[in-house]
Amino acid sequence: MSHQWPAATAFRRMDLYVRDQVCPFCEANLYVCSHRRRRLFTMQGPWLLVVRLGHCPDPCCQGYHGTVSPREEMAIAPPRLAVAWDVFAWIGHRRLARHWSVPQVCAELSDSHAIDLSEDAVEDYIRQYEVMVAARHTDLEEMRRSYANTKSLVLTIDGLQPEKGHETLYVVRELTQKRVWFAEPLLSSTNDEVRRILTRSRQIAEALGIPVAGWMSDKQDAFVTGIAEEFAGVPHRYCDNHFLRDLAKPVLEKDSHAKVQMRRKVRGLRSIEQAVLREEAKTSLSAEPRPTVSPPAVGRNGKTSAPPPAAEVLKRDEELGAAGASCAAGSEAAEPSPAGQVVLDYCAAVRGILNDDQGGPLHPPGLRMAEALKEVRESLERNLGAKKGGPQRSRCSV
Ligand SMILES: [Zn+2]
Numbered sequence: 001m002s003h004q005w006p007a008a009t010a011f012r013r014m015d016l017y018v019r020d021q022v023c024p025f026c027e028a029n030l031y032v033c034s035h036r037r038r039r040l041f042t043m044q045g046p047w048l049l050v051v052r053l054g055h056c057p058d059p060c061c062q063g064y065h066g067t068v069s070p071r072e073e074m075a076i077a078p079p080r081l082a083v084a085w086d087v088f089a090w091i092g093h094r095r096l097a098r099h100w101s102v103p104q105v106c107a108e109l110s111d112s113h114a115i116d117l118s119e120d121a122v123e124d125y126i127r128q129y130e131v132m133v134a135a136r137h138t139d140l141e142e143m144r145r146s147y148a149n150t151k152s153l154v155l156t157i158d159g160l161q162p163e164k165g166h167e168t169l170y171v172v173r174e175l176t177q178k179r180v181w182f183a184e185p186l187l188s189s190t191n192d193e194v195r196r197i198l199t200r201s202r203q204i205a206e207a208l209g210i211p212v213a214g215w216m217s218d219k220q221d222a223f224v225t226g227i228a229e230e231f232a233g234v235p236h237r238y239c240d241n242h243f244l245r246d247l248a249k250p251v252l253e254k255d256s257h258a259k260v261q262m263r264r265k266v267r268g269l270r271s272i273e274q275a276v277l278r279e280e281a282k283t284s285l286s287a288e289p290r291p292t293v294s295p296p297a298v299g300r301n302g303k304t305s306a307p308p309p310a311a312e313v314l315k316r317d318e319e320l321g322a323a324g325a326s327c328a329a330g331s332e333a334a335e336p337s338p339a340g341q342v343v344l345d346y347c348a349a350v351r352g353i354l355n356d357d358q359g360g361p362l363h364p365p366g367l368r369m370a371e372a373l374k375e376v377r378e379s380l381e382r383n384l385g386a387k388k389g390g391p392q393r394s395r396c397s398v
Contacts, residue, residue, distance in 0.1 A: 003082045003121075005039055011048035016070040018054035025063040030054030033067060040077050041115045042084040049073065083125065087115060091122055092129030102126070138182050140207055150176055152213035153205055156239070157197065157223060159189060170194070172201050175216070194222035198230040218242040248361035255364035262369055263354055269347045276343050280336045342383075350376055 018030050031054060038049040051073050056063035077084045083091075087109075094100040094108070102119050109115040109122075117125075136142055147153075154175040159168040167185040174181055181204055186193045205212050215236045217223040227236050336344060353372040359365040 003039070003117075005046070009039075009046050011039060011046050012044070013048045013050065014076075015050045015052070016072050017052045018068055018070045021054060021068060021071065023056035023058070023061060023063045024068065026056060026058055026061045028056055028058055028061065030068055031057050036069075038073075038077070039082065040084050041082060041087050041117070043086045043090065043113060045114075047076075047084065049076065078128070081125065081128075082121070083115075083117070087113075088125055088129065091125050092133070095126050096129070096133065134182075137180060140204075143179075143204070143208060146177055146179070147208050147210060150210055152176070152211050153208075154214045154216065155181075155201055155205075155212055156216045157194075157201070157227075158217060158239075159186075159220070170197050172197060189220070189222055191222045191225060194220075195226045195230065198226045202230050244361060251361050251364060255366035258366040259369055262366070262373065266350060266354060266373065269351055273344060273347050276336060276340045280340050283337070346376065346380070 018032065021030055022028060023030060032052045033055045034053050036049075036051045036053060038051060040047045040049060051069060053067040053069060055065075055067050058064060075085075078088055081088065091105055091109070094105050095102070100108070102122050105122055106117060106119055109117060156173045156175060157170060159170050161168045167187045168189060169183050169185050170189075171183040172181045173179065181201065184197055186197075202212075212231055212234050215227045215231060215234060216239050217227070217236070218239050219242070224236070227234070350373070353369055353376070356368065356372075357365050359368045
């Protein structure tokens with residue numbers, strides 16, 4: 001832990017004394033016997049602490065051979081570390097709350113605060129910080145304060161495996177305060193091991209003096225039996241997240257099958273687009289002003305089968321243009337007519353729908369696809385209705 005300070009480092013010196021402190025064993029007044037020099041990184045630059053140590057003057061006292069440090073020292077820096085509390089807390093906060101990597105923490109300390117610490121040192125500080133956080137989380141007095149206004153508790157337990165082959169970390173959380181009560185790694189998840197954790201949860205709840213209104217977990221046998229025995233009569237609900245996760249796999253399999261069926265039915269987009277572009281290439285030669293068409297209003301909702309209406313749109317578009325000769329597909333000869341553009345836009349929309357794989361088990365991709373295709377179909381039917389001289393002339397004023 002010793003840090004090599006550059007020779008030219010300018011330290012701010014601070015002298016600390018044991019004042020108004022007495023021997024912790026016999027309460028005799030302490031003598032100053034020696035001093036300790038500590039060099040520290042602080043957010044205000046490097047400090048040099050000159051710490052006067054006291055000891056008991058009574059050779060018969062248990063405290064005679066030990067020394068006593070001034071109380072202020074502990075308020076400035078954790079024991080034995082080369083950083084003050086402010087740097088220590090900064091490191092822990094960046095790592096645990098902001099999820100910075102250790103090299104990132106080191107680089108920022110060096111760049112912004114001129115604090116050069118090795119990665120080993122920072123890792124060591126983080127471990128100590130974690131111990132302190134865990135100690136605070138399990139501190140009963142602190143828990144009593146934060147549960148002062150809580151009428152009942154809802155507890156959850158789950159096992160997390162950080163990496164395959166690692167021991168499983170069992171975490172007990174309390175939901176009304178969203179607080180992790182404690183976590184314990186277990187090499188085996190036998191009923192007895194898990195029972196130990198449940199017993200500890202019960203002891204904490206009893207120490208807080210608050211009744212447990214319910215438990216939530218997955219259906220792991222050790223949880224089901226352990227909770228029933230340790231918390232007799234307390235309702236045990238199975239976690240709906242686990243339930244959904246187990247349900248998700250078969251749902252997504254069926255959904256994927258439905259998607260394949262829809263894709264099989266809705267095809268031929270490319271040939272429609274090629275036909276439009278062929279027509280456009282032909283008619284662009286006679287560059288006449290074209291009537292305007294309002295763009296398709298494609299929303300979202302669903303059923304299948306776009307190609308037949310799309311083909312009709314195309315047919316309608318053919319009437320607007322001329323009869324086709326063979327021109328290379330994708331020819332950029334001219335901008336498509338407004339009507340041609342409508343067909344191309346429909347094709348693009350349908351292609352986007354077919355390629356969209358977003359959505360989870362609660363709103364599966366196939367269901368989204370079916371809804372979107374239905375909207376396309378409705379949109380096409382609206383436009384076709386308007387074209388046939390229906391009441392919606394304003395929508396499609398070809
Ligand atoms: Zn003493």
